[in-house]
Each structure stands twice: as C-alpha cells, then as structure tokens.
Amino acid sequence: MTERRKIEVSLLIIxxxxxxxxxxxxxxxxxxxxxxxxxxxxAYNIGFVEITPAIAYSLxxxxxxxxxxxxxxxxxxxxxxxxxxMSAAGVLGSLDAFGSYWNYPKNLMLTSIxxxxxxxxxxxxxxLDNLWSVSARKSRxx
Numbered sequence: 599m600t601e602r603r604k605i606e607v608s609l610l611i612i613x614x615x616x617x618x619x620x621x622x623x624x625x626x627x628x629x630x631x632x633x634x635x636x637x638x639x640x641a642y643n644i645g646f647v648e649i650t651p652a653i654a655y656s657l658x659x660x661x662x663x664x665x666x667x668x669x670x671x672x673x674x675x676x677x678x679x680x681x682x683x684m685s686a687a688g689v690l691g692s693l694d695a696f697g698s699y700w701n702y703p704k705n706l707m708l709t710s711i712x713x714x715x716x717x718x719x720x721x722x723x724x725x726l727d728n729l730w731s732v733s734a735r736k737s738r739x740x
Contacts, residue, residue: 619713620681620713627654627655634658664680671727671734672733682717695707
C-alpha cells in the first residue's frame, strides 16, 4: 500500500467513525428530546429560548443531514467545518464535567476531546481525504 493510500484509508476511518459518533448523538434528539432541553439549559446555559421537542427534532434533522453529507465527503470545507464546530460546542459545553472526570457518567464526556482533535486534523487534511468522497470524485471528473 502506498503512503498516499495509507493516508486516504486513515482519513476515511476518522471520517466514518466521527460520523457514527456524532450521528448517534444527533439521533438522541428524536429518542430523548428532553435531554436536548437539559443540555441547552444546563451545559450551554441557554435559558432564554425554550427548547421544545419540535425544536429538538429539527436540530436532530439538521445535524443528521450534516453528518450524512460529512460521511460521504460532500462539500468537505463546509461539512467538515460544521462537524468540527458541533464537536467543539460539545467540548465547550462539557468543560465543567472535565473538572470531575472521575465521576461517572461525567467521565464519558472526555471522549469528546479526541473526537474534536480528530475532526480538526481531518479538516486540515480534507483535500487528502479522497477515498469514498463525493467531492473528490467531482473534482477528478472536471
């Protein structure tokens, strides 16, 4: 396997595993909309907007659309950037949990740090992420 192919395979693994991770979080907005309400109120300190189940579902649809576009490598600058920002919002919203990382389930939030790091690396290397990427196919056809 060439070095180029190793990089493409590695970036594909990061892209698909991050899509699964953040995609599962997005689906929780459908199964547990009250969790979205609690997160906005508690973690993000956003109490000036009432997060109704309908808003939680809408956020879930929007996030899933971004995750699916990201997973297939569509519009890499925008989708990779949005995924990175979604992950960063989760990290910033969880900062207080990091202070008591020894307490379950708060310690589960530590998984958001390497996810954000992987998404930052993927954003930087997005032009090399060509394996199973819609945007890469489009640029090769032109």
